[in-house]
Amino acid sequence: MKVTVDWLKQYVDFSQSPKEVASILTMLGLEVDSVRQIAYEFENIIVGEIVAIRKHELKGNLSICTVNTVTETISLVCGAPHVAPGMKVPVAVVGSKLPGGITVKSATIHGYESPGMICSEAELGLSRQSEIIMVLNESARIGQDLKDVLNRGEVVIEIDLTPNRPDCLGAIGIAREIAAFNRSTIKKPKINLNETTTLKTSDVINVIIENPESCPRYTARYLEGIKISHSPHWLIKKLEAVGLRSINNVVDVTNFVMMETGQPLHAFDYDQLKKKTIVVRHAKGGETFTTLDEKEHSLSNQMLMICDGEKPVALAGVMGGLNSEISNSTTRVLLESAYFTPSNIRKTAKTLGISSDSSQRFERGVDPDGLIYALDRASQLIQELAGGKIAQGCIDCNPRPFEKRAIKLRVDRINQLLGAAIPVAEVVDILERLEFKTTANKNIIDVQIPSFRVDIEREVDLIEEVARVYGFNRIVEKSYSLISLSQSAKKEERFSQLLRNISVGIGYNEVLTQSLINGKWAEKFTDNPCVRLKNPLSEDLGTLRTSLIPGMLQIIKWNKNRYINDQRLFELGHIFYWSDPNQSAHCEEQKIAFIRIGNTGQINWLSAPRASTFYDLKGDVLSLFEQLKISNFQFSNAELKFLDNQSLELSIKQTKAGYIGRLTPELLEKLDIQEDIFVAELDITTLFQNYTWDKKFHPIPRYPATKRDISLLIDEQIPIQKVEEVIKLAGNQFLKSARLFDYYKGKQVSQNKKSLTFSLIFFSTDRTLTEKEVDSELESIIQSLKSTLNAQLRA
Amino acid sequence: MTQQLKEILEKLDDLKKKFLKDISEAKNDTDLENIRIQYLGRKSEIAAFFNLMGKIHSDERPEMGKHLNILKKYVQETFDNAAEQLKPKATSHEFFDISLPGIPASVGTKHPLNQVLDEIKEIFASLGFTIEDGPELETDYYNFEALNIPENHPSRDLQDTFYINEKLLLRTHTSPVQIRTMERMSPPVRMIAPGKCYRKDAPDATHSPVFHQVEGLCVDEGITFADLKGVITAFARKLFGANVKIRFRPSFFPFTEPSAEYDFSCVMCNGKGCSVCKGSGWLEISGAGMVDPAVFNFVGYDSEKYTGYAFGMGVERIAMLKYQIDDIRIFYENDLRFLNQF
């Protein structure tokens, strides 16, 4: 909502500067976005009087105007048709500056030397449309600087209005707030209607409301004999200052009154109405309608239409129809001022994708008691600017009158909610200043709500009114003292923190990526249907991620493009998919993902860097598990479309918990990356469920352990996991761990074989083991390896 | 005591003094070796005294033995200490370059936004708030309806929403967690809900379609607007220091009444006015207010008995102020040169 300071001053007296007014409004809850002075973009334009005119001999549409500027009398070539002797006009002389940095020079136009020009508003940057010569007021002095004639620097205040305050969608409403703050009163413009006695409105128009639930009140007036023309300078200036375009004098008046009162008005060309009856009804399905912006809309059932008895002529409260708009030949006007039900207008505007100044006001709620005032104000102004006669009386069709609202306000409740001690008298004073009527009975105040405050429905709404005028900053904050014994963070939250701490500790950088990704990428990482946005910003942000990996790959790419090759990233976040193909149920799961590319460790002088392998990432994930003390996991070969054969799936107690693997060459190609990328994604909920919160102490072994190494030669195809299982099964008495510390395939051993060396640790919790005991268990392990895996013992 | 023993003891004392003088003057291994031979060797003076033992009266032998042993132990320990002192510090005299770079261990970083979020969580945890969460893929009911934002109401325009279908959407704020928490438990409730939110804003320097918010809620008997001001003040001072000032301005949110926006005095210029605060001296932080009775009705709380406050804050906004970052997009680029700064 924009308003100018001059405009506000028409309705309320105040002495504060524009900046101070902005601050007052902001602290009352009408947040001021900007205070901007309209600057003139011209220099040295002076007032001149046309003393004589003659036609250009060659070009009939040009005239030669003799203009007196006090200092000189000059002849200027002018293209405007409506110039006349005696007119005072803005004159640019040689050296004057025009918008866009143009310096006026003497020019020869069809043989005539023109040492300057008579300016239009557009040429002066005062308005956008008007190509006509600007005619100045009689009171302008010849030779005066134009800037002194025009109101110097109008100040525009732009307010970011919250949707609960439609009463401030008109300048009078904003003036009322200033008056409430300053303890003054507003001056609404007086209506002085000059109705004709020979013509009654009710004789020329009849109004039928078929759907009063959507239109509880409809008022109208009729004017005839009016002359459509352009608006006077003051009106154009006012409208443009608040961001509206000037159309013609009648339409401009309706817009002006809307900006003044907040009540949208609509002017119909009476001669375009087929039957002289206005019917307000819901549209029939299948109807179409062309709005005055020449767009055709197909209408649905609930949309409210204004019809002329035969056809729709306006989309009620949203936009007028092309078929009945005011044209240059219009002489008879039907002026509408109505109340349309907010939710209905909003639905129509949303459905059709139209948001007009009118619909914005109706959908927030106009003042149902303000219709006639706005109607009369506009009628009077139209007559003043376009002449004609105003028919006697107005149509006021009001099938659903609004009830007066009254609310009981308990002063105790105010203070109970605010933690303040505002006395009854001050509460009454605040409400009265806001034009509420009050009757106080001890601590209970009966409050009559003015019709324009459609947002006040409950006691708590009144409490807010009191609080905002009283001033939030006068409420003294209560010092915060509290000793809490509760465990603030839930276990899930603490678990996530733990995961992040470990991940950082094992050398990963945390990233945060967009959860909206390109659908093509989302599909590559799941077999489930993806959750897509109905109204995405772009295709690249159109689908919810099905995995954290695709977003993280973009980060890998970003950094690689900046020559950062060694990357280890992790992220915690949610992933989404439809859990059934009909898209009636969805899953949202919490994941942690790791990704690594490039060398292990930083380059250094002691040891040569080595490219990361599958086993590096596997080791990282196992380190995480070790930190979490989760050991009951199993591996199986992964069959995931985005991973190649170097990949595994991880499960804990038969529940899939995630995967570790290398991206397929196809994906690498898509990413245009030539190096291996290893990725892992784990399900946080599964990890959480297998995490032990209540840790118990296990006694540290008091007796020394015995270590034995064994080297084996076994079939290449046997997985290590299998060997470990056999060792652990056979070493069921004293064996505590078996760690692989040498692995060899190659020339030293026969083909299809591999050599493994394990370090075995034996101990007992109650005594020092004898050599014999250890050797005997070792022997059974070796026997078991020989018999089940056909292993050979190496010397 | 016989005269003989007395003399021996005096001699021992002299010997000790002589030893102390010698050992204090020892400068190198040779000196040490001489001292060792002189006092501790097989032919040393102390050894000579031991040999003397047989020549004194048997009654006095224990007394002499005691003194001799004490002296021997003392001499041995003093000698060892002195030898230790004189030992060269390094066994090798080879040149060792301590300026060669150390071999770095790999340590990661937490994302700066999460670091700020951690700090916010910690502050509210210390103020007795629990930390709650909820889904990002929300229903219309929790994101709008139950927060007193009915369909076909202009307040829906305050937030441009990503929809999945008629009922499902991406939450536009973490306020739905308020509702979910109140449905689950009865007052008193004191919680914050941090998390990801989504709005259909084209990305630019100050907007990101995905962003983080922390929502706070406190409901109990006798909770007032003054309490709200108290908690926001406590939070601001813990985050930005004791000098930060807080300002509340009236505003509108469908789920609070009265509603307010709260500002902190500019942390860059201390409220004097600078480019960050656009000369106003104030930084807009977010919204707050007293829970609207309509919201209590949705979750079945008695709005006459209980009152409460709610507040929100944008994590990116606070992180940008804290780190003096002027473009929100840098958080989501995840450039490692950026991440490694935190």
Ligand SMILES: [Zn+2]
């Ligand atoms: Zn500042």
